[in-house]
Amino acid sequence: MKRVQFEHSAIPYLFVAPQIIIILVFFLWPAAQAIYQSFLLEDAFGLSSQFVWFRNYEDTIFSDSWLQAAGFTIVFSAIVTFLSLALALLLAVKANEVIRGASTYKTTLMWAYAIAPPVAGLMGNLMFNPLIGDMYKFLNAIGWDFDHKLDSFDAGFVVVLISVWKQVSVNFIFFLSGLQGIPKSVNEASMMDCRSPTRRFWTITFPLLAPTTFFLMVINITYAFFETFGIIDTTTRGAPGGATNTLVFKVFQDGFRGADLGGSSAQSVVLMIMVLALTVVQFRFIERKVHY
């Protein structure tokens, strides 16, 4: 903190008040509600409710559909994170190498950041449309009996592809700025010590990018968990048969479509715990970064 600070009684409270009030009303209160409701069971008409302890948790979390969604979310997150990081790293390293056209490449690789996930979802959806979509026709033409409306693997493929496409640009921006943050003298020193560019990359550059990579991993997992809602909602909507349901999509569906308040709240609470875990991991890491 600052060596010298103002000392006033009321002014700082005035300054933080707007944010704190909004947080209390729109964050903490609803979150508390979610936790509270997760212990309640409403009757079919929503007229009365009773306290049922962990019944909602048992009912939803041990249900096949929740376990299926959890399994898909984990696999989906892992694949999306890995692919979008790998692709972005490759492009960033290459874009950092070239001199001619560097800024053009940079611009054309990063601008997709500005596209909203549901927009990307609809675009992708139309590309895979059986009536007009060239991707659909192309995949079938090369001998893949492709039908994402019926086959769960194919549906997963579509969702992963669109999610990766949407996320590459963010990772690219961070990797490129990470690469540019490596001091020139370090690169020059490594060029004198090691002839092979590939070896140089894995022994010098990549370790120096480790903080960026780790940070991006957390960001990407969060993205795959939450922000892909917009993509799922404009492509498969969990079809076929819930095979592409992510946990977040399921919360939304059960809560709004299915009107299962208690079950949906229980799922929300489980998600909160997952976010908490991710945040703890992230902060552990940040603290380490501070020390080194």
Added chain:
Amino acid sequence: MSKVQLSNVIKTYPNGAEAVRGVDMEIQSGEFIVFVGPSGCGKSTLLRMIAGLEKITDGQIHIDDGLINDVSPADRDVAMVFQNYALYPHMTVRGNMSYGLKNRGMPKSEIDKKVTDAAEMLRIGDFLDRQPNQLSGGQRQRVAMGRAIVREPKVFLFDEPLSNLDAKLRVQMRIEIKRLQRRMNVTSIYVTHDQTEAMTLADRLAVINDGKIEQMGAPIDLYNNPETLFVASFIGSPQVNLLPVTFDGQHLVNGNLKLAGFSDLPNSKELVLGIRPDELSLDDNGQFPLRVDIVEQHGSDNLIYGGILGATDDGVEEMEFCFKTSQDMLPDLDSTLTLGFNAERAMVFDKTTGDRLR
């Protein structure tokens, strides 16, 4: 024209660290006082307490006759020049200099006049509409001074203002600060760790060590008559030569060395003999055989470094001495010079307490 008085000023941090352990000082109106000491000795903390940027744990600070312990920095009527200048980066030079006056509600015409005058005096009149990042280090330094000058404060405070400049500019600005202070005759307190700056600028110098004033006085008095081992070794460049000795009744003894010409010293105590490098001289009857190790040619004079044969430093190595001589004295390396000194001018300290014994 104001005097500043510190009485038993103490600063203790919440974690228990004592930065200032009771300082008494009276600064006369128009005086130029320099706080000098190693980093972490508390000199900056003391200055910042006078500025009002640090709370005073105990004791009192008066400016003129007003107790200012609880007066806010803005109301103490002091101005400060910071080490990194702390210019407002988004304001022009004019904006930087007039900000304090605006906050005091001075009319615009008067502000303009004061800024123009100060800029004239500091020769930055041509830069008034530039931003700090368009200026060189020396120019920024002048703007920082200008910002202090226009306020016409009771006291100027300088917190190592020259340490971000290169060597040549530092000397130049040093002279300019001195000239300016003479001309404006404002009470000034200046913090530095550079003893040359301290010696050349100060009317009076306060050597601070471990949160206390070791000695305060005119620079040349501190050089000639240091009261403690710390002051003797801190003031003077090249540093004073120090030799651990004991007294056997007639001689100061170290290893094979027996130095005559001393009396009235305690027998049993460990002592330290201090001889300034320019107090040594070539003398065939001298008592120090110096094996030449390195010769530094500084132009008008040479510094000859080497080990004193026969003297031991805790039995491990020869003691290293420095001998300041004229430029034509160029001994061969590894040759041996015989050096003498004037026992009347040599200093003897108690090794444990650091007090001067003679």
Added chain:
Amino acid sequence: MKQWNWRLISTHAILIVGVCFMSLPVWVAFATSTHSAEHILRNGLQFWPGSDFVETYRQVLFVDGGVMKSVLGTTMLKNSLILGIGFAVGKVIISMLAAYAIVYFRFKLAVPLFWVIFMTLLLPLEVRIIPSYEVVAGLGLLDTHVGLIVPLIASATGTFFFRQFFRSVPDELLEAARLDGATAWGFFKDILVPLSKTMIAAILIIMFVVGWNQYLWPLIMTTKEENYTLVIGIKQIYQILAEGGELPQYQKAFALTILATLPPVLVVLVFQNWFVKGLVESEK
């Protein structure tokens, strides 16, 4: 003769493939949007612009019932702009004030309040959708700009960003300002805000994009078509296409994706340097 530099060629080849992967879908979406519905249905996606550009976009933007049941494309565009700008500006103001209090003031509840702000990181909208909806509905804020924007602007990211930046501002600046007689509000207004200009610009750009792209919250908040943003329009057109009907208006769906994409992309491209700076700094 000049030697072929295979390494350089492969580097460019990889980058060009990457650029195509990232850009082609959007290009195809644009090109296809300029053809007629019949043409698309017969020939599939299009790689070159056709003749129906003006007609399609006129229908989508200005004609009643051209794309949605009643709302015009221009109305959705307006709603998106209000959301994007309101979100960005609100977030900057709220988070700068809070960060200023936290960094520059010594007050009793500083630490607990900081943790309250931190808590928002743990509570993304997705985990509290239904109760949040109930709160907004209870306050009578459904289908209002306030109800849409205010709950979104309180998250911690902006506050952390400015906190980080304020902490990097040299301490001496505040000290100098205090000796110059600046008050708490004076220092904020005269020194800190002007000093943060580029940071503010950077965060405004990012937050505009984030706000524009909001999906889940506007989706549950807006029930009336006249309040749809472009991104919500995407959902509706998906619905219409999925439900089938006579002739699927693919060109209008593509046009809508282009319209929803264009403003944020333009902002990012025009202010590229600020945007990258803001993005990279804000996540530190």
